Amino acid sequence: MSNLPNDALGPQPGDQLPAARRFTDEQRAARAKFGIFWDEDAPPEDPDDDHVLASEVSSYADKSRLVTVAKSFLDELAEFTERASPLNLDGPISEIEWNTARTSQPPIIDRWFYEDVGCFIAPGGTGKTTLLLFQLIHIVLGWELFGHEVMNPGPVVLLTAEDSRETLVARLRQMALQLQLTDAQIRSVREDVIITDVSGKGIKLTTVEKDVVMPSAQLDRLIVNIGVLNPSLVIIDPLVSFGVGESRVNDAEQGMIDAARRIRNAVKCGVIYVHHTGKANARDRTLDQYSGRGGSALADGSRMVHVLCRLNPDEWTEATGYMLEGDDAGFVLARPKMTWCPPQPDIYIMRRGYVFTRFDHIGETAGAMRVNQIADDKVWQFLKGEYLKGIKHTQNSVEDAKVLPQKATRQAVQRLLKDQRLAKEDLGTGGRGGARHFLRPMDRA
Numbered sequence: 001m002s003n004l005p006n007d008a009l010g011p012q013p014g015d016q017l018p019a020a021r022r023f024t025d026e027q028r029a030a031r032a033k034f035g036i037f038w039d040e041d042a043p044p045e046d047p048d049d050d051h052v053l054a055s056e057v058s059s060y061a062d063k064s065r066l067v068t069v070a071k072s073f074l075d076e077l078a079e080f081t082e083r084a085s086p087l088n089l090d091g092p093i094s095e096i097e098w099n100t101a102r103t104s105q106p107p108i109i110d111r112w113f114y115e116d117v118g119c120f121i122a123p124g125g126t127g128k129t130t131l132l133l134f135q136l137i138h139i140v141l142g143w144e145l146f147g148h149e150v151m152n153p154g155p156v157v158l159l160t161a162e163d164s165r166e167t168l169v170a171r172l173r174q175m176a177l178q179l180q181l182t183d184a185q186i187r188s189v190r191e192d193v194i195i196t197d198v199s200g201k202g203i204k205l206t207t208v209e210k211d212v213v214m215p216s217a218q219l220d221r222l223i224v225n226i227g228v229l230n231p232s233l234v235i236i237d238p239l240v241s242f243g244v245g246e247s248r249v250n251d252a253e254q255g256m257i258d259a260a261r262r263i264r265n266a267v268k269c270g271v272i273y274v275h276h277t278g279k280a281n282a283r284d285r286t287l288d289q290y291s292g293r294g295g296s297a298l299a300d301g302s303r304m305v306h307v308l309c310r311l312n313p314d315e316w317t318e319a320t321g322y323m324l325e326g327d328d329a330g331f332v333l334a335r336p337k338m339t340w341c342p343p344q345p346d347i348y349i350m351r352r353g354y355v356f357t358r359f360d361h362i363g364e365t366a367g368a369m370r371v372n373q374i375a376d377d378k379v380w381q382f383l384k385g386e387y388l389k390g391i392k393h394t395q396n397s398v399e400d401a402k403v404l405p406q407k408a409t410r411q412a413v414q415r416l417l418k419d420q421r422l423a424k425e426d427l428g429t430g431g432r433g434g435a436r437h438f439l440r441p442m443d444r445a
Helices: 025-033 048-057 064-084 095-100 128-141 165-178 183-192 217-229 249-267 279-284 297-301 313-320 364-388 395-401 406-418
Strands: 107-109 117-122 156-160 193-197 206-209 212-215 233-237 270-276 304-311 329-338 347-352 355-359 422-426 437-441
Touching: 107 128, 117 128, 117 249, 117 297, 128 156, 128 165, 128 183, 128 193, 128 233, 128 270, 128 347, 128 355, 156 165, 165 183, 165 193, 183 193, 206 249, 212 249, 217 249, 233 249, 249 270, 249 297, 304 313, 313 329, 313 347, 313 364, 364 395, 364 406, 364 437, 395 406, 406 422
Parallel strands: 117 270, 117 304, 156 193, 156 233, 233 270
Antiparallel strands: 206 212, 304 329, 329 347, 347 355, 422 437
């Protein structure tokens, strides 16, 4: 409620107004405070100024007129700004620009991340955030990542709206232990991996204005905060939590691409969105650039698309020739879209604890042979151990022991007999019915 006396504001609503109203300097100053700037009397036929003044003086007065006036003023200001700053076309190409223009964006990690917009796609629960943390450690420390050189080491920023800061810090700590980092390296990781948890705070990088998806005001503040850190890479996890939703899929995704480009242009860093695989794509385990859920605008606007898919133990062994043990997990990581370098092959990654190791692909034929060899060795070792204990097994009893699935056990036994690593010998039981032969393991010369 205003502290000004009523007479300082001039005639009040309800007063008997004369045909001509004159205001003192003190009254004009009070009126100017509320946005009424005319020097002379207000037009007698327009009492809106009195309504505005009344709403300011009284806390119980109707404020709708003030809201309307403010909105009209802001709309007019926006139109004036747009008229005053029209789109300007750039001029001719200068000689310096002609000679210095780059054919590729600067790499952060060679043939992996560049100073541009990208996305990392994987099903929920796959461990994509943990894999990204592993990569961030390598960027901060300047370590080679899966055979790729880190070209621009430096701080990294991770905005998370899914996992808490505490959870991510705990994962970093476990990685540091498994990687046996020194105290100095751990200090670098703690200082240069900037984790900001915005879950539940409603932070959005885009907004809808006049039915158009636009960068939000929060984005400008974020750019300032990120720019101070001068990071090599910014991770935004997950994409869906920072946009306007999926009711307008491609518009929303294109808005996020525009927001990431503004960060890239202002800060000169890479921006990676973490995105979930679509349901059908997750079931089919696709690895193309359109594997993410939603529309195609995200993949089309990104210059780097990485897709992660988990493999079952047989698929992993067939691809790499190695067996997964215990809680090990095997993945294939595809890079179906890499604009700033030649096409890149899929790589195979095994996770053990919180550390990831790359394995080479050995080819489908060699991989299948390796799978069979591992199955054969497993059945043969079982039969040898049992035979040394005095236990003689038939094919049926080996299947009942569930060393391997039933079909795989039968196939392994047949291959072992063919290779003469097993021999059928008489049980000596005689008579009819029941098994008369057992499988004896034969040591190769």
